[in-house]
Amino acid sequence: MKNKIKNFTEYALEEGKGILHLSPTWVPRSFLIPGRRLKLHPDDLYILGLERGGIDERWLASTTKAYNGPLTPDDEGLSYVVFKGQKYTLKNIIDVCGDIILGKYIMEKYGGWKIYAKFFDNMEPIPHHVHQMDEHAELVGMEGKPEAYYFPPQLNSIKNTFPYTFFGFEPGTTKQDII
Numbered sequence: 001m002k003n004k005i006k007n008f009t010e011y012a013l014e015e016g017k018g019i020l021h022l023s024p025t026w027v028p029r030s031f032l033i034p035g036r037r038l039k040l041h042p043d044d045l046y047i048l049g050l051e052r053g054g055i056d057e058r059w060l061a062s063t064t065k066a067y068n069g070p071l072t073p074d075d076e077g078l079s080y081v082v083f084k085g086q087k088y089t090l091k092n093i094i095d096v097c098g099d100i101i102l103g104k105y106i107m108e109k110y111g112g113w114k115i116y117a118k119f120f121d122n123m124e125p126i127p128h129h130v131h132q133m134d135e136h137a138e139l140v141g142m143e144g145k146p147e148a149y150y151f152p153p154q155l156n157s158i159k160n161t162f163p164y165t166f167f168g169f170e171p172g173t174t175k176q177d178i179i
Contacts, residue, residue, distance in 0.1 A: 005088055005096040012083040013100070020101075022079045022090065027057040027066045033123040035160045062116040063091035079116075114143070123160045 012020055026040070030053030034045045038058055045054045052071055059066075059077055066077030079090040090113070098107040120126065134144035169178075 002096050005092055008083065008086060008088060009081070009093050009097045009100070012081060015083070020081045020090075020093070021083060022061060023082045023087065025059040025062055025077065025079045026055045027059055027077055027118075028053040028055045028068065029057065030068065032056050032126065035121040035123045035158070037155055037158055038119060038121045056121045058119045058121075060117040060119075061090060061113070062118075063089070063094055063113045064116060119155065120149075124162050 009020075028046075028048050030051065032053065034040075034054035034056040036042070036045070038055070040055060046052075047055070052068070059079065062077055062079045064077055065074070066072060068076060075089060080087040081090055081093055094101060094113045098112055102113060131145035131147055132142070137144045
């Protein structure tokens with residue numbers, strides 16, 4: 001399998017002049033309502049069924065699996081490199097050919113591609129949640145998740161029901177309020 005992935009990647013890079021072509025990676029969330037700005041056809045917003053939720057995220061260059069409960073397929077959230085009718089996950093390609101794509105230094109230091117971008121498209125604000133730092137995530141066998149947000153006006157011309165995302169707490173919130 002490694003040789004197939006290596007040959008596929010080398011050929012795709014050569015033919016693509018150093019560019020790997022990725023298919024769209026759509027991620028549903030059962031606890032959010034899609035905002036309808038991702039340019040998906042309305043019939044596709046809930047294509048995976050109501051129990052899986054609406055598609056309200058598009059992940060870009062992802063080697064990270066989405067964790068969406070027991071119905072989550074093994075490859076949800078993973079980007080695929082597509083070339084001449086074949087496809088492999090970007091994660092598999094990085095695992096096999098990371099030195100070629102990212103360089104030996106990055107592979108030795110980080111062990112792979114640890115960053116991805118995503119478009120959020122929620123009707124309402126995302127719920128309060130926490131992404132642990134590496135030291136805390138390791139306690140449960142996971143990796144930390146540094147995250148940043150940018151809301152480009154070109155993709156957010158429709159404000160939907162509440163055009164805000166909150167970070168932190170309102171001024172004056174006490175520890176007792178949280179408890």
